[in-house]
Amino acid sequence: MSDVARLAGVSIKTVSRVVNDEPGVHPATAERVLAAIERLGFRRNLSARNLRRGSSTGTLGVILEDVGNPFYSVLTRAVEEVARTQGRQVLTGSSDEDPGRERELALEFCARRVDGLIVVPAGMQHGYLVPEMQAGMPVVFVDRPAGDVVADTVLVDNIGGTADAVKHLAAQGHQRIAFFGDAPDIFTASERLRGFREGCARSGVRYGEDLVFMGPHTETRVAALLDRVLGGPDPATAVVSGNNRITVHMLRALYHRPARPALVGFDDFELADLLNPPISVVQHDAAMLGRAAAELLFARLEGDSSPPRRVVLPTRLVARGSGEVSP
Amino acid sequence: MSDVARLAGVSIKTVSRVVNDEPGVHPATAERVLAAIERLGFRRNLSARNLRRGSSTGTLGVILEDVGNPFYSVLTRAVEEVARTQGRQVLTGSSDEDPGRERELALEFCARRVDGLIVVPAGMQHGYLVPEMQAGMPVVFVDRPAGDVVADTVLVDNIGGTADAVKHLAAQGHQRIAFFGDAPDIFTASERLRGFREGCARSGVRYGEDLVFMGPHTETRVAALLDRVLGGPDPATAVVSGNNRITVHMLRALYHRPARPALVGFDDFELADLLNPPISVVQHDAAMLGRAAAELLFARLEGDSSPPRRVVLPTRLVARGSGEVSP
DNA sequence: CGCCCCGATGACAACGTTGTCTGGATCCGG
DNA sequence: CCGGATCCAGACAACGTTGTCATCGGGGCG
Known part of the structure; x- marks a missing residue:
């Protein structure tokens, strides 16, 4: 700034006035200052400005x-x-x-x-x-x-959303519904689990600990748990997925299965509507x-x-x- | 900082020394300063620091x-x-x-x-x-x-990547290949078009202006153009899509068609492998x-x-x- | 002619830091 | 008991700006 002032033959205060469009500068002077600014490629230092002004x-x-x-x-x-x-x-x-x-x-x-x-x-x-x-x-x-x-x-509304998912599945006649969520120390995960429980209670679905899994975060782990849940004498017929990543893991795990369980995922994702079948989701923005x-x-x-x-x-x-x- | 200094009964320079871990401060003094900092919730102003130090x-x-x-x-x-x-x-x-x-x-x-x-x-x-x-x-x-x-x-490598896509399609026997790209004033779009041309030339595929569309950016527009290209007496049997968004528009437009053209998209996207059929892509990182x-x-x-x-x-x-x- | 006012400009301090230099203890060896 | 080294601590300036106030010349008015 002092370089600009020197080149324009004015004081730095006048340069400041020009760059701030303050009134009271002679047009000819302003011209000279602007020319000097242009020539030297001067750009005012915003940090210094904010420091001095005490502004944000x-x-x-x-x-x-x-x-x-x-x-x-x-x-x-x-x-x-x-x-x-x-x-x-x-x-x-x-x-x-x-x-x-x-x-x-x-x-x-x-x-x-x-x-x-x-x-x-x-x-x-x-x-x-x-x-x-x-x-x-x-x-x-x-x-x-x-x-x-x-x-x-x-x-x-994690709770309401997940409860809605259960309600939707129950309305389709599902009575054995599994829940796959994130680690329970993550707020959204535990809330969604709570929503799952509430949804079961409200929809008259029997809630079973053996159908709830919190924290599997690899594809193989999800696949293994799915196998367990979908096999056995009293298999789940529907699954609620607690988030996006788990939904995707599930889709991959289910890809080659002939008969898939019903599935509702929390979180919409691109192309969910283009999969076969299109994936129902609890959408939030x-x-x-x-x-x-x-x-x-x-x-x-x-x-x-x-x-x-x-x-x-x-x-x-x-x-x-x-x-x-x-x- | 001066508040801290006052409270600790030292000069601001000593406070500065403490917050910068500079040597030469009596442990007892440092203790007092740290206590004052804690009590006042002082946090040094990085802008001022950088201004003074002339550092980045x-x-x-x-x-x-x-x-x-x-x-x-x-x-x-x-x-x-x-x-x-x-x-x-x-x-x-x-x-x-x-x-x-x-x-x-x-x-x-x-x-x-x-x-x-x-x-x-x-x-x-x-x-x-x-x-x-x-x-x-x-x-x-x-x-x-x-x-x-x-x-x-x-x-x-936009050119090489698109040329590869054409080569791949040509190897499958396709001879009528369409290209859908972004507006031609976008560098990547024009490069990919160039790659498409080069790919056609190298793979012995006849390049036709009537099969190239630059700039359609809505789903309906893409759908309409696809209809045109896939109908008629000499329809395209394969399509190269110039980017992600266009690929997705195409997938939606093609979703209900019984017979789809072959498709290679530029840009990978999540779940491309889970679609039916899985979508081939030119991947870049x-x-x-x-x-x-x-x-x-x-x-x-x-x-x-x-x-x-x-x-x-x-x-x-x-x-x-x-x-x-x-x- | 003297006064005041106004428009244009500059000097200076200050924002919150830190680098440099100096001042005053304290301690050691001679 | 003195000289110098050592350890702490503070005074001051400076970073790049801008707010405040002062200065200066000129024009209008009584």
Whole structure:
């Protein structure tokens, strides 16, 4: 900036005035300054500007399990879209479901003075965020609640959605329904299990521990468990899958079986409608999650200081046929 | 920081020494400072630090078409992974294929003094980046080259990959092969068309303008064109699809047809192997693209000043069956 | 002619850090 | 008892900006 000032024969303050479109600069002077800026390729340093002005950094931190996962990348995109209307950029970080990594990222983002944090929590301990929140850092949790912190949270109706899946299957006459979910220490997984139980109770389906499996995360493991559940004297005739990845594992495991069980998966996925049979799913909207979280965050940034809110977005059962295969 | 200093009864310089683990602080003093930091929830301001030290901001800018698109989100994740080993964060921005938006994002990132830029270029004009690059901002272009700037670039072998697809189909006896691609002003689209032509020439397949369609981007449009191509007196028996989205449109359009043409798509996608028939694709690795770009960028950051490089990553034809359907 | 006001510009401090240098104890050997 | 080394700690400037205030010349008005 001082180089520009020297070249234009003015003080740095005048350069500042020009780059900020402040009034009270003689047009001829402004001309000279702009020419100098052009010639030197000057671009003002936003960090220094924000430091001096004490204004926001114009950035948002988003921490999730994996940006590469379509579910979260759609969520990220939605956040970005809202941020854009507010002239803000988005910093992303993948925690890989590791609480330590999440903490590291969050504190790093705080040290960078992001304007706010959107977090898909890994683990259950988030007390480390309390000082930051007290210091005025707005934090919104998405997809899962924080373990030990009261803060704005946006969730989907895991319980209702899974219960709907059971209801749908029961309506088709299924009485032996299995559930495959993620590790039970993951919030969404345990909620969906709860929804499964409630659904069974409400639909008059006998709930059996022997038909519930939490945490199988490899294709072979899923295949082996499926074999067990579908064989035997009293086999399951339908399966509810607790998430996307498990659904896909199941599809691969079932691919070569002649008779498939009915199947409803939690989470929609591309091409589900083009499979044979098309896969019925409990749909929830990642973009809407992201949008809701970002809007909550921006409301806080604009001074909303009402008590923390918990938003639960609805799910929608999309019957495509896989739930209707006769036993 | 001065609050901490006051509370601990020391100067701010001593606080600085403590937070930076500098030697030469009395353990008892350090203790007091740490206690004060804890009590006040102090966190040092990284922007100010970087400003003062003149060191890097520890951030990378990534500009792509859409973070929500799985292809780019996997790429982003790979970049993030490499950045992480270097202790850097990633700022992302979606250009939506709009050159103006891309420019805006890029200049904003430069003003934030990111350490480097990874760009999936939209449009053909990137002259605006020249001053930044001369000022020392390393830029790597990914997936497509920049129109008018010489810089590091990481591409995939679009021509070879598409030619392979044609060769594969020709080997199955197909002689009338159609090509559906993206708008021809998109680099990858025109390259793949070129590959299609070359493949036809090399494999002895007659290339026909009437079988080539660039730019249909809605399902109905794709369906209508497919109808035209597959009907008539001399119908196509096979189709090459120029990208993911078009492949999916085609699959939907073909879903209810009794006899499908053979099909090879550019870009792999999840579940392609579970469709009926499984879809053959030309596979390329988004993660590898991201990794290669990030590594190139970091090499520049470490002082590599060799001439700009152009890396072309290979593609791999994965035959799954859809290319082998008899005409 | 003197006054005030206004438009244009610059000097200076400050944002929150850290690098450099200096000051004051304390301790050792001679 | 003194010189110098060693250990701690603080004063100050600087990073690149911008807000505040002061300066200066000129024009309008009484």
